[in-house]
Amino acid sequence: MVSPMKRKMTRLLALVVVALLPAMLRAQDNADWTRPFEPFRIIGNIYWVGSYDLSTYLITTPQGNILINTGVGDTAQQIAKSVDQLGFKLSDTRILTATHGHYDHVAGMATLKRLTGARLIVSEPDRPLFESGGKADFRFGNTPGAQFDPVKVDGTFKDGESITLGGTTLVAHLHAGHTKGATSFTTSVQEGGKTYRVIIANMGSINPGVKLSGMPGYNTIAQDYARTFLAQKDMKVDVWLASHASQFRLHDKYKPGDRYDPERFVDPQGYLAAVQQLEKTYLDQLAKERTGK
Ligand SMILES: [Zn+2]
Numbered sequence: 111m112v113s114p115m116k117r118k119m120t121r122l123l124a125l126v127v128v129a130l131l132p133a134m135l136r137a138q139d140n141a142d143w144t145r146p147f148e149p150f151r152i153i154g155n156i157y158w159v160g161s162y163d164l165s166t167y168l169i170t171t172p173q174g175n176i177l178i179n180t181g182v183g184d185t186a187q188q189i190a191k192s193v194d195q196l197g198f199k200l201s202d203t204r205i206l207t208a209t210h211g212h213y214d215h216v217a218g219m220a221t222l223k224r225l226t227g228a229r230l231i232v233s234e235p236d237r238p239l240f241e242s243g244g245k246a247d248f249r250f251g252n253t254p255g256a257q258f259d260p261v262k263v264d265g266t267f268k269d270g271e272s273i274t275l276g277g278t279t280l281v282a283h284l285h286a287g288h289t290k291g292a293t294s295f296t297t298s299v300q301e302g303g304k305t306y307r308v309i310i311a312n313m314g315s316i317n318p319g320v321k322l323s324g325m326p327g328y329n330t331i332a333q334d335y336a337r338t339f340l341a342q343k344d345m346k347v348d349v350w351l352a353s354h355a356s357q358f359r360l361h362d363k364y365k366p367g368d369r370y371d372p373e374r375f376v377d378p379q380g381y382l383a384a385v386q387q388l389e390k391t392y393l394d395q396l397a398k399e400r401t402g403k
């Protein structure tokens with residue numbers, strides 16, 4: 111038997127903890143999100159110019175460059191410095207895009223657009239996230255810490271459409287669920303007489319507080335995740351990259367100063383295992399929600 115007073119206190123404490131949780135998670139993550147990391151060549155014309163955990167990919171072409179994702183905080187400056195350090199020019203950036211419109215991947219987009227004058231092209235369903243600075247998000251729309259500088263979108267792509275610049279083609283795959291317009295990009299790279307199929311995957315992780323069996327503002331979330339896992343399991347991948355370094359275990363595979371090796375991030379098994387693990391997490395959560403346990 112718990113006294114009503116004690117019950118009230120416990121409930122109050124629980125509320126406080128729930129309210130603080132997102133901030134706590136962010137603070138904990140932020141160290142790796144903003145910690146600088148030496149830029150390096152991943153494979154062919156694809157380079158890492160992101161922070162320790164948040165990926166930013168520089169793709170160079172003879173007709174200018176593409177940048178995929180930013181980070182948070184002062185990462186626009188970090189990205190600029192990294193591009194420069196690799197011997198490229200930030201002002202050569204022609205296209206900006208992103209794997210999805212959450213602040214940890216796009217908070218620096220408005221600044222980067224200002225610095226480069228590049229066109230921002232994103233997936234059609236995520237467009238409102240960019241233009242509302244995150245307020246249109248079904249999960250974090252009311253979380254002030256998850257909002258960012260709104261940025262005008264100059265063009266959108268649909269599932270299967272591609273971005274082409276200077277002989278490089280990125281095919282956009284709508285892998286919705288995490289956001290309505292979450293996108294993976296694929297391209298192929300020729301290196302040393304071999305062709306590598308590269309994926310910059312948006313992995314189907316589920317944020318805390320998301321209810322798969324009935325998410326306000328996102329009716330089709332469960333079907334979208336299911337379709338994403340099916341599509342991702344079916345993809346033929348050699349080189350696996352993702353939105354977060356931790357998702358594809360960058361730091362187990364590469365240490366600053368390691369020599370360039372186009373085979374370094376070849377990991378089709380790791381990719382498939384990660385997709386299957388996320389699918390299992392999704393199925394477990396969905397089952398739990400449906401049985402009410
Ligand atoms: Zn996200």
Ligand SMILES: [Zn+2]
Nearest residue numbers: 212214353354
């Ligand atoms: Zn993220």
